[in-house]
Amino acid sequence: MSGSANRPVRRRTFVLGGAAAAGSAALPATASAAGFGWRDDGSHYVVDTGAQLVFKVSKSNGDLTSLVYRGTEYQGYGGRNSHIESGLGSSAVSIRQSGSTILVSVTYGTLKHYYAARSGENNIYLWTNKADTSVSATRYIVRVKAGLFRNDQPDSYTYAPTAIEASDVFRKSDGQTRSKHYARLRVMDYSYVGWSAGQVGLWMVRSNHEKASGGPFYRSLLRHQSADGGGLYEILYYGQNQTEAERFGLQGPYVIAFTDGGAPSSSLFPGTLTTPWADSLGLLGYVPASGRGRVAGVGISGRDTAYPYTVGLANSAAQYWGSARAADGYFSVGGVLPGTYTLTVHKGELAVLTTSVSVSAGGTTTLNTLAVPSSNDPADANAIWRIGDWNGTPGGFKNADLMTYAHPSDVRAAAWTGNVVIGSGSETSAFPCYLWKDVNSGILVYFRLTAAQAAAAHTLRIGVTTAYADGRPQVTVNDTWTSAVPAPPTQPNTRSLTNGSYRGNNHTFTYSVPASAWRTDTGQYNVLRIDIVSGSGSTGYLSAGTSIDAIDLLA
Template sequence: MSGSDSPRQVRRRTFVLGAAAGSAALAGPLAVPAAAASFGYTDDGANYVVDTGAALVFKVSKTTGDLTSLVHRGVEYQGYGGKNSHIESGLGSSTVRISQSGATILVSVTHGTLKHYYAARSGENNVYLWTHKADASVSATRYIVRVRAGRFLNDEPDSYTYTTSTIEASDVFAKPDGQTRSKHYSRLRVMDYDYVGWASGGVGLWMVRSNHEKASGGPFYRSLLRHQSADGGGLYEILYYGQNQTEEQRFGLQGPYVIAFTDGGAPSSALFSRNLTTPWADSLGISGYVGAGGRGRVAGVGITGRDPAYPYTVGLANAAAQYWGSARASDGWFSIAGVLPGTYTLTVHKSELAVYSTRVTVSAGATTTLNSIAVPSSNDPSNARAIWRVNDWTGTPSGFKNADLMTYAHPSDVRAAPWTGNVVIGSGGETSSFPCYLWKDVNSGLLVHFRLTAAQAAAAHTLRIGVTTAYANGRPQVVVNDTWTSPVPSPPTQPNTRSLTNGSYRGNNHTFTYSVPASAWLTDTSRYNVLRINVVSGSGAAAYLSAGTAIDALDLLE
């Protein structure tokens, strides 16, 4: 995009977030002919200058390992605010070396125990990156490609180009029309995308994510993917993100992830982590690198006991690595390849709710084949017989009021339906009228009205409330008919950072159970019983940063 584009033209620029399933390779092959004569590198004194022999030339600082220039077809894309593209906010003084092996150029950066790599292949408009973090002595949680202002612009949820009104911390903004914007509002879980970036004027610039085997949080984790402001844009590969995190940090080699230029289309699907093979990197000496021959596979012939209304995901995780794959809708067959040797916990998720787990051991060069997995009926709380139920048990607040909006907007957004309002069982709108989030300062004291038969009112019942995360230890305490009050439940383990206001409901699924005695119910079957749900906690701030929790489902069992 030229600097002469008018604001009206800028607002019409397009962008793409690449979905993990069904993404089409809209661009051409990875490479132009590999014999491109200009492939090679030079030294300009301050940087190593790498010419891929296609349409891409990039520079790496010889002193810091920063990416200082990213020129495609003669146009500079790198940099804003005087900043380079780099690990975290820049490593500082580092040892930087360069070498060429046939059709590959490798730049190696060493900073203490951290090692970072850039690789170029002859004739490709791609930069391949790896980051090896050995321990916590070096802060390295992301790689950010800083893109010059004016090259690509958008007015999507993860952009704050057209607004400067800060409504939370320094990273959530409100537009004059009441819509909210933040770099946190990606909409997507890790498993939902293969790449992120922008396209404009016949050029696409993308970050193609790695398989995240050394990241944390699992397939349903959300973190920032990109941002856009008046200063420029940023594309991220998050190596570890501590916000709303459910797992400890993993160490080792992360990658490859790829900076890819195209002629405006999506990056080639050959670059997607589930497809990408790098035999050309096997002998480069990348620290922690394990080629295809040193990895194994886990395959399952099927999963029985599934609810066909929901997708099922199979995850593998241990302290060193994580992987996942989708179970086939017809029979539950799954295959997870490229797994490092070791013993893993295998978890089957109905949507995002864990319903089965076991242990599997993976060996290099071998496939661990599992017989059909039978999910016990009792493992899915949806199978319990209920007098009434609001929403289904999926490990998500999906279906509740404002649930979809909350993955790409702040709760104060003008598009949100009112967070208050009571619920009547049997009205037909129980789920859509029940707010996905409850806060101590916003809508604590929500009322649920329901009738019981004489036989039901004569017996004690178990009430269940499932949550997916909590902020500031927010948890539900219940009152029935203003005559019976439950004890204050202990808070389960949840992330201790923002969640409900930055686009993520994903924490640790937990079910609160309340044993309600028969004496709490009304004996007049024509009258509604009233359940009050209060949010209790001694911590938190005010309004949407008061103690809160995200709801999965609630029911009253027979």
Template sequence: MSTHKKHPTRRRVLGASAIGVAATGAAVAGGTGLLSSASAATFGYKDDGSNYVIDTGASLVFKVSKSTGDITSLVHKGKEYEGYGGRHSHVESGLGASTVTIRQTGSTILVKAVHGAITQWYAARSGQNNVYLWTDKADASFTATRYIVRLKPGIFPNEGSDTWIEASDKVIEAGDVWKRADGSTHSKHYSGKRVIDYDYVGFTTGSVGLWLVRSNHEKASGGPFYRSLLRHSNDLGVGLYEILHYNQSQTEAQRFGLQGPYVLSFTDGGTPASSLFPANLDTSWADGLGITGWVGKAGRGKVAGVGLKGMDAKYAYTVGFANKDAQYWTKAAAGTGAFSCKGMLPGTYTMTVYKGELAVHTREVKVTAGGSTALNTLTLTGDPSAAQTVWRLGDWDGTPGEFKNAELMTYAHPSDARAAKWTGNVTIGSGSEAASFPAYMWKDVNDGILVYFKLTKEQAAAAHTLRVGVTTAYINGRPRVTVNDWVSAIPTAPTQPSTRSLTTGSYRGNNHTFTFNVPSSAWKTDVSQYNVLKLNIVSGSTGSAYLGPGTSFDCIDLLI
């Protein structure tokens, strides 16, 4: 089944040894991503008739097909790692007939493969066990933008939620979600990571590691919190992915142009060298290679902010930048909120400050080539948590993180045996209400959850605003509320991604707040009695069970 289609497929990640977390990526003792050039005497390439055979002068020899531009061989220290199921490593699902050329410039060998709107580049540098890759996509004639490195099965451990056993596990959804006999679920979608959380993905045996270090994703789409498949492993083959546009849970249109480099790196078992990470990678050596669309350091600018005023110390803040051509992000310093984002293409960007994953401030900012745009302290005024409430369930952070099953759902299916029951009526004031309230609600699964609460005499005499914040929805699922005998109107469906999300490890869509104006006549007049809020999922679309109309909650509160 093609993995670049609109409705994706299966897997998770092997823990800290498999996905590098950005915050801890500097811990790379033992990594050998960059090797000494002392062995570079054999650096060069030859033509075997069907492939360009490139010797890095270290421990890696790889081949690129002269007809398709696929990587057809990856031999490290004499052992072949590449290929499974009769297929090789390539952009998209393989370009097919392509024009492939090669040239050597000093200590760099560069391969160019052209097929219609896509140009794929590969580079080898003398003495390094790395392959540098770029993908240049001009238009939407291909449905997705991903590179898949296909590896032989049985070399690396088959462990984690993004791994499965085709010989014994059972498919439970769309051909790409699997359930094991113990009730655990597995899929290539179950990475459990956002883009901002990792620098690399891969596998290690302890004596050899094979890693794909991601690019800076400036031409990708979805922003810093986007979740997607990163790798997979089963008894038939292994894959590593660089996902630039996958059309799953996408909140943005895809961007076009040159993306990269991303780096395929062999090590002696350790993690890849931190010098290969997108924030650290020195790419000055690529400036004169003639890569189409390449913009070096001199053609880029930066934005720096003094700080952020009005932050909540309980949350991390991220500053994102986006326009139709590029996207970037950077973390704001705890306490001060100071931030700096470098290496940006010139242009005018929408700058968004996120509390957790919730946008709380936006403005425009202009970036110029070679320039630095300085911003004074920004005051955050868009945090809905600032409103006074009668009660609040969860918190406004753009995620369902406080609610039941939320963390598990980034690397498991809702039917997973480890999931707590999706039912969960709660009583305000009873303690641990948020932890008892389900992160997700579906029309066919747990519709009609109840929230019990009491009001004082003064509160019951007034109208109140009820806010229900959601992070995404599937097939237009959205909440309609009933308070005692009062029933709200059916709210308009906001724009949300059209693909699977809640069952493929992502709650990330377009954060939206539904506002319900509840009249004073709706409340119980006897203050000793509980008021009852009922939440139902409505939709004009049909589906069933976990693929029926549903939504993910951010926060629910009743304003004073």
């Protein structure tokens, strides 16, 4: 196909899919399985699904070297294949057919990787078992030829020739920013990612992420596209702004799916996909449905019905989550490996209740109504004033939505500076979602107190969702009282605020402000100054910083 490097000749559609799109899903192709089978061409195992997909796996290293759908090659750019991480190197690769399933097995040290094809389907099912840290395997990437799909989304590079940070964040000539990190979505928000171009859709349907880390609200790169080509990712473990230790074991299946341009079938989605046909394949670490359990909760009381609630299960071996029903808080989390888990109830993204639950194979652990104590939800405390909502996110603050798909320097961002007046009606929308030592430290909040309020000491709270380079707030009231420098809470030690993620460890800083700090003239404004302090960080948007959840002064 001819055309410039920046734009193909024909118009094509670029899609990020989520569970909400399941209703329009196209079923897997099953028109014909006449050609189903495999052959050895000397260097590759060549698998024909008997539908419209033929793929090749290298016999030397397990790379996926060809993806031919309806006669068109989709695999590869820059001479690179699709594979685990950046390629495993010399591996033991074998193939066998079991009825209507063909399985290719790859062994590289302690790592096992599998490709499976089903007769009559345009899908490739993948599993990866990383046993330990001796092998680097943080992702599977499907590399796609350039020019096959439109390229104009936040995670695209083509229109952004100027690198502005770490060689993976770019600025376009119009001032907008692009990066493969900028996909907007949390893990729980999507079931698949990919592209659609006329009569062809190419998708990566994610696994249930039980062996990944970071929980339901985690954000990581999902896809990229540049002048060289595109990539679809299944992240096995991602270190950027990571809040948990790496988990090991079998992850999958995740699915490379071709369609006639529509979304992949909802039958492939995590939580929906069943693979009884894989029970007898001998996949290392595979646990069939019969070896898993379920946790179901009658409901959750003490909820703030203005917010969604999510229930998460986690231990060192696995993680799961499910949404609580808006009406009563009922929840059900299935497909859980046997074990004891910490169950966490989240209001938005803020943990408001934790307990322990045990799961057994083939059983359902039923929980009575879980009660969220009012003391666990900071929003229940009586406040003189409050900026933002206690929900574990910077939602509602200035630039908050933009920061999930753009760099802070993006031309679309409102000024990061500017002070706030309590009672103006725009306290939250005027307050920046992020504060940096080198950008907007020293922001001022103006507020009045009654005589009775000014006569008493009060607690000031600042909730944060993550921090970069140990950035934390120190406060000064009326230039007469300054708090001590608080200790830095445990936070990820990588980039966060500049790569589309505010998700770290929620933490609340509290400051006991004495009565002597307040102005006694009720007609005068009190002035709160918030400075970001740290001995770490660089300059500008990579200086020490933090993301704001809520700020309030308690009565």
